[in-house]
Amino acid sequence: MALLAGPAAAQQADIDLSGLPELGTPDWLSDAITRPHANVASDASVPEITVLPLDTIQLDAVGLLPATITGLPRGLWGNSDIETLARLMRGQPVQGLPAMQAFTEVLALAELDPPRDAPPEGSDLFVARLDMLLDRGALDPAQALMERAGPTQPDLFRRWFDVSLLTDHSDRACATMNANPDIAPTFPARIFCLARGGDWSAAALSLGTGEALGRITEDEGDLIARFLDPELFEDEPPLPPDPTLTPLEFQMRMAIAQRPDMTGLPLAFLYADLSPLAGWRAQLDAAERLTRSGAIAPQEWIAIYTSQSPSASGSIWDRVAAVQALDAALLAGDPVETSRRLPPAWAAMQEAGLEVAFADIYGERLLRMPLVGEAGILARRVGLLSPIYEQVAQSAVAQDETERFALAIARGLPPEATNSPLDRAIAAAFARDLPPHRYSLFLEDDRLGEALLRAALVLARGGTESDVDDLTDALALFRVAGLEDVARRTALQLYLLRV
Numbered sequence: 001m002a003l004l005a006g007p008a009a010a011q012q013a014d015i016d017l018s019g020l021p022e023l024g025t026p027d028w029l030s031d032a033i034t035r036p037h038a039n040v041a042s043d044a045s046v047p048e049i050t051v052l053p054l055d056t057i058q059l060d061a062v063g064l065l066p067a068t069i070t071g072l073p074r075g076l077w078g079n080s081d082i083e084t085l086a087r088l089m090r091g092q093p094v095q096g097l098p099a100m101q102a103f104t105e106v107l108a109l110a111e112l113d114p115p116r117d118a119p120p121e122g123s124d125l126f127v128a129r130l131d132m133l134l135d136r137g138a139l140d141p142a143q144a145l146m147e148r149a150g151p152t153q154p155d156l157f158r159r160w161f162d163v164s165l166l167t168d169h170s171d172r173a174c175a176t177m178n179a180n181p182d183i184a185p186t187f188p189a190r191i192f193c194l195a196r197g198g199d200w201s202a203a204a205l206s207l208g209t210g211e212a213l214g215r216i217t218e219d220e221g222d223l224i225a226r227f228l229d230p231e232l233f234e235d236e237p238p239l240p241p242d243p244t245l246t247p248l249e250f251q252m253r254m255a256i257a258q259r260p261d262m263t264g265l266p267l268a269f270l271y272a273d274l275s276p277l278a279g280w281r282a283q284l285d286a287a288e289r290l291t292r293s294g295a296i297a298p299q300e301w302i303a304i305y306t307s308q309s310p311s312a313s314g315s316i317w318d319r320v321a322a323v324q325a326l327d328a329a330l331l332a333g334d335p336v337e338t339s340r341r342l343p344p345a346w347a348a349m350q351e352a353g354l355e356v357a358f359a360d361i362y363g364e365r366l367l368r369m370p371l372v373g374e375a376g377i378l379a380r381r382v383g384l385l386s387p388i389y390e391q392v393a394q395s396a397v398a399q400d401e402t403e404r405f406a407l408a409i410a411r412g413l414p415p416e417a418t419n420s421p422l423d424r425a426i427a428a429a430f431a432r433d434l435p436p437h438r439y440s441l442f443l444e445d446d447r448l449g450e451a452l453l454r455a456a457l458v459l460a461r462g463g464t465e466s467d468v469d470d471l472t473d474a475l476a477l478f479r480v481a482g483l484e485d486v487a488r489r490t491a492l493q494l495y496l497l498r499v
Contacts, residue, residue, distance in 0.1 A: 026131055028266045030248035032161045032177075032189040033154055059126040060118045062149040063111030064141065070110045071482070077115040077125075078446035085115065086128035088453040094135050094267065094293055096460030097497075098356040099490040101136075101294035103483075104456050107449070108132055109141055130159055137267030137295035139163050151176075157183055162247040166271050170196055170251060187215045188248060191224055203228055220249075227252040245269070262286070267293055274300075280308050284316050291357045298357035319348040323358070330365050339375035342366070346378060355497060359385035367392060377403065384410055384492050409491045412484060422498070425468035426491050429475035437473035443480075451477055459490055462497075 060077075067074055077085060092104045108129040115125065126149070133142040143163045151160035157180075164173035174193035177183050185193065187210030194203035207224050210216035216224065219242075226233045238258050242249065245260055250269055253260055262270060262285070272278065273286035274296075283304045291301040306324055310317040326345040329337035349358040363386025366379040377399055383392035384406050393410035396403070405423065408415035409430060417427035428435055442451035455474035471494070478487035 026134060026266070028244070028246055028268070029158055030162050030165070030189065030246040031186050032158050032248060033183050033185055057149060058114055058118075058120060059149055060114035060123055061112065062126065062145065064109045064144055064148060065106060066111050070106055072106075072110055072112065073448070074111075074113045075446070076110075076112050076449035076452075077118075078448060078450075079117075080115050080447045080450040082115050082118055082123045082125050085450055085453065086124045088450065088457070089125065089128040089132050090135075092132055092453070092456060093460050095353075097462055097490065097493055098294065099486060099493050100456045100460040103486050104132065104453070104460075105136075105138065105141070105294055107453070109145060112449070127155055127159075130156075134159065134163070134268050135266065136293040137270055137290050138293075139167055139268060139271050139295070143167065152180065152182065154183070161189070163268075165247045165251045166268055168272075168275075187213075188220055188224060191228070192248060192252065195228060200228060223249060223252050226256050230256045267295060274304070280304075281316070283307075284320065288316070288352055288354065292353050298360040301354070301357055302361045316352075319352055322348040326362070330362070330369065333369075335370050338366075338369050339371055339373070342371075342375050342378055342382075346382065355382075356385050356493060358382070360387065362386075363392075364388050367395075381406070381496055385496055389489065389492060406492060406496055409488055409495065412488060421468045422471070422494065425471040426475065426495055428472045429479065429487070429491065434476050434480065435472065437476045437480075439473060439477045448481060452481065452483075459494070462494060 089104075089108065092100075095101070114123070118125070130142050130145060133139075133145070143160065146156055146160045146163070149156065151157045157177075161173045161177065164170065170192075174196050177185055177189070177193060178197075187206060191203045191206045191210070194200075194206060207216065207221065207228065211221050223239060226239070239253065241261060243264055245253070245265065247269070250260060250265075250272075254272070260269075262273060262282070267289060270286040270290055273282040274290075276283070278286070287296065287301045287304040290296045291298060302323075305320055306327055309324070310320045313321075322341070322345040326338065326341040329341045346355075346358070349355050359382045363383040367383050367388065369379065371379045380392055380396050380403065383389065386392075389410045393407045396407055398404035398407050401418070405415040405418070405427075409426065412430065414430045414432055415423075415427050417424040439451040439455065442448065442454075455477045458470045458474045475487050475491055478484075478490065
């Protein structure tokens with residue numbers, strides 16, 4: 001802390017919370033369950049104190065990644081206000097600097113002690129962690145997190161039900177709903193599950209009842225009727241596009257072979273397009289978008305990219321062809337052909353915003369290839385954006401000013417700053433004597449996790465939209481907190497992705 005003392009440290013990192021999402025639910029979730037009388041008191045007596053068993057799960061403490069993997073202290077949330085943490089978690093961008101996307105996902109999945117003022121039964125922080133993952137389309141980790149916690153509470157079950165629909169586990173979702181007496185399905189959800197279970201007559205009866213009671217809108221009724229008996233509507237025009245689809249409506253449209261246009265739909269819906277049944281073009285589009293958001297691993301993206309040979313040209317097909325040509329050259333062990341194929345493949349990845357995913361896949365393979373000249377410099381740049389950046393730095397000799405700056409960052413040394421404001425901001429964060437920064441008061445008040453979320457918002461926007469002093473402070477915080485690898489990868493991405 002002595003390093004952080006000083007006049008500049010007295011200023012807190014005041015991220016404007018007015019621009020962050022209010023507490024609530026994503027507007028694309030299905031209205032799958034209902035509790036129509038939950039807000040009506042049954043008597044006027046004073047409620048009794050709730051006593052929880054010793055083995056009750058504390059939702060805010062549930063995670064998938066233990067401290068031995070994350071390296072984060074268990075008491076990361078400390079004294080922070082729960083609502084502030086939840087809004088900061090929901091406010092993390094869907095797409096941003098890859099290092100920050102990865103770090104905030106680790107925060108969402110980490111096993112951490114609840115904030116000190118968290119109620120024993122859990123708070124909105126756990127749901128906010130889920131919503132951040134769902135908004136990015138990271139359905140698998142979100143589903144695993146909910147199943148670790150047990151999706152018995154209505155707000156958790158609603159999300160788990162929708163994720164199950166989007167990951168093609170509808171039967172399991174319906175079986176769980178039917179087996180849980182505490183979950184009251186809405187009419188559309190009940191009808192869907194009755195039909196999935198083969199009870200078509202009961203589903204049709206529920207449709208009529210729901211419409212008579214006003215629990216099913218006209219548009220919902222039209223979709224459900226087609227879902228229950230599509231042959232009756234063979235001569236009818238298809239349903240009009242609906243940009244506000246829920247996962248339940250999405251599944252019904254898919255079942256009647258009226259696949260919605262994915263353009264503009266939330267990323268969570270794209271998971272359905274990762275299946276080979278969706279067609280290769282749809283797979284490619286979904287893989288690119290979900291990789292940019294950090295929802296799927298680069299290995300899953302490249303597996304789709306190299307699964308077939310492009311039969312057309314232009315746009316995404318040119319990117320696929322460029323990467324496949326490089327991949328073939330690397331497999332053949334041909335340095336001349338690799339040198340020829342690397343620049344167009346890199347340009348294609350810059351166009352798609354997939355440079356870091358590309359580096360994760362090809363950084364080490366390029367390092368093993370004896371490339372010289374411009375191809376060698378480009379291969380080292382790719383390597384510096386990959387997880388083996390430190391290994392690249394240890395074996396490389398800088399060939400120009402850009403490399404010299406990047407290699408210093410990769411080694412954790414203070415680089416020589418240029419006239420660029422961004423370069424000076426990064427260099428200041430890697431100075432031998434760390435400068436005072438505005439997050440000191442958060443650390444003194446035991447609010448490290450909140451400080452990291454605020455800093456992540458600054459860094460995720462990248463160097464073009466953030467004040468350079470803010471960048472220095474945010475990078476310095478990660479270094480002081482012992483997250484040196486995150487700081488270096490973030491700085492390398494800030495620097496190399498703009499040059």
